[in-house]
Amino acid sequence: MSLREKKKLETKNNIFEVSGRLFKEKGFENTTIDEITREVGIAKGTFFNYFPTKGSLLLYFREQKHELIHELLEAEKSKNVPTKEKIKGFLVLLAESYEKDKELTKLFILEYKRYAVHSGFSPDNGNSMHYRFSRILHDFLEEGAENGEIKSTVDLETAAEMLNVVYFHTLIVWLRSENDFPFSRNISAKIDLLFEGIRN
Amino acid sequence: MSLREKKKLETKNNIFEVSGRLFKEKGFENTTIDEITREVGIAKGTFFNYFPTKGSLLLYFREQKHELIHELLEAEKSKNVPTKEKIKGFLVLLAESYEKDKELTKLFILEYKRYAVHSGFSPDNGNSMHYRFSRILHDFLEEGAENGEIKSTVDLETAAEMLNVVYFHTLIVWLRSENDFPFSRNISAKIDLLFEGIRN
DNA sequence: GGTCATTAATGACTGCAGTCATATTTAAGT
DNA sequence: ACTTAAATATGACTGCAGTCATTAATGACC
Numbered sequence: 001m002s003l004r005e006k007k008k009l010e011t012k013n014n015i016f017e018v019s020g021r022l023f024k025e026k027g028f029e030n031t032t033i034d035e036i037t038r039e040v041g042i043a044k045g046t047f048f049n050y051f052p053t054k055g056s057l058l059l060y061f062r063e064q065k066h067e068l069i070h071e072l073l074e075a076e077k078s079k080n081v082p083t084k085e086k087i088k089g090f091l092v093l094l095a096e097s098y099e100k101d102k103e104l105t106k107l108f109i110l111e112y113k114r115y116a117v118h119s120g121f122s123p124d125n126g127n128s129m130h131y132r133f134s135r136i137l138h139d140f141l142e143e144g145a146e147n148g149e150i151k152s153t154v155d156l157e158t159a160a161e162m163l164n165v166v167y168f169h170t171l172i173v174w175l176r177s178e179n180d181f182p183f184s185r186n187i188s189a190k191i192d193l194l195f196e197g198i199r200n
Numbered sequence: 201m202s203l204r205e206k207k208k209l210e211t212k213n214n215i216f217e218v219s220g221r222l223f224k225e226k227g228f229e230n231t232t233i234d235e236i237t238r239e240v241g242i243a244k245g246t247f248f249n250y251f252p253t254k255g256s257l258l259l260y261f262r263e264q265k266h267e268l269i270h271e272l273l274e275a276e277k278s279k280n281v282p283t284k285e286k287i288k289g290f291l292v293l294l295a296e297s298y299e300k301d302k303e304l305t306k307l308f309i310l311e312y313k314r315y316a317v318h319s320g321f322s323p324d325n326g327n328s329m330h331y332r333f334s335r336i337l338h339d340f341l342e343e344g345a346e347n348g349e350i351k352s353t354v355d356l357e358t359a360a361e362m363l364n365v366v367y368f369h370t371l372i373v374w375l376r377s378e379n380d381f382p383f384s385r386n387i388s389a390k391i392d393l394l395f396e397g398i399r400n
Numbered sequence: 401g402g403t404c405a406t407t408a409a410t411g412a413c414t415g416c417a418g419t420c421a422t423a424t425t426t427a428a429g430t
Numbered sequence: 431a432c433t434t435a436a437a438t439a440t441g442a443c444t445g446c447a448g449t450c451a452t453t454a455a456t457g458a459c460c
Contacts, residue, residue, distance in 0.1 A: 204407075204408080207408090208407095208408080211408095211409095242409075242410090243409060243410040243411060244410080244411065245409065245410055245411065246408080246409050246410070249408065249409075
């Protein structure tokens, strides 16, 4: 790695670290780029060589966080429990990992939503949280379908999409609540409902 | 109504009308307050006497739109069809009403989401789209429960919340698509799935 | 119809995100 | 070591949302 590359990486990490701290301390809106760059010791313009907008920092936070997801996923995939339990376990674990950085998570979930409405979660965007999650959930469901745990008439894409969207909605409500919200029970109830149906 | 009140209403309507037109013509981000006020013939500051932020215009658009909802609702409520069909009918009608102002709808759905993440859809906020919708859906479900169409073990609040969130997600995807997306079939399939469950 | 308090209008001003022409640093070729 | 091209850094500048102290319009009351 050349001197150039080393410096570049270091600058990016510095921006990342400082902005994360400031966002947590004072919130996203109350933190200015000027503040971040002053603290990092770079010029304002330099920031924009690394991140195209202030909001894109949040997408980067999300990406970093999601490196962890695949570990959770592998651990959960190999368990020998019914599909429904696997999905519950995965989503609860995931939420617990978000819980560690509640404030930051709120921010990047919000930013994701903004992005999602503007530009969509198109399949060709490998970094789309929505897409990756739907894929993972779809894999679980497919396994369940192969075992005969799931009705053959169910469209697995649709089911995965619904799990996904219900999950994120619940996550947001949970993140916003002051921890008196029993996330895992709540999401479990919804997954049950989706598996069992509501019709008598 | 006094002269004052008349003028006030007229100014508000003018802002509403001009901004709506400009948003449709050039998009929300590309329309500036200066432009709106110039065209309306008021000073910039006056705008903020009527709407606290640029985004709040979108909430106002939404409110206006939602005056229509209750008409749809009443028509649908009185039909004598199964609960599931009532819900489908209502959601499809609603989507069709959104379709008339696709670009504007996109904007205010986005703004709603932003708002929702920031400040929640608290029950005490009577204007919250989320809350009103959940209430309406809840009413439908309650009727279904009374007729024995719905499992007694199902928590109606949860079911309404899920219908709601799945609906809005689907709506967004549909609004973003270029009309080749069969909304009513898609949302119907999801409602079916939620009613019947996915477990074999 | 004149006085005064209340309500609304005004636009210069502030703060911040994001741009861009210019300057500096790096690395490769000779 | 010198030259040169490419990569990177810089900060003054622009554009826009939102504020606020000041001014104008309105209507209640005598």
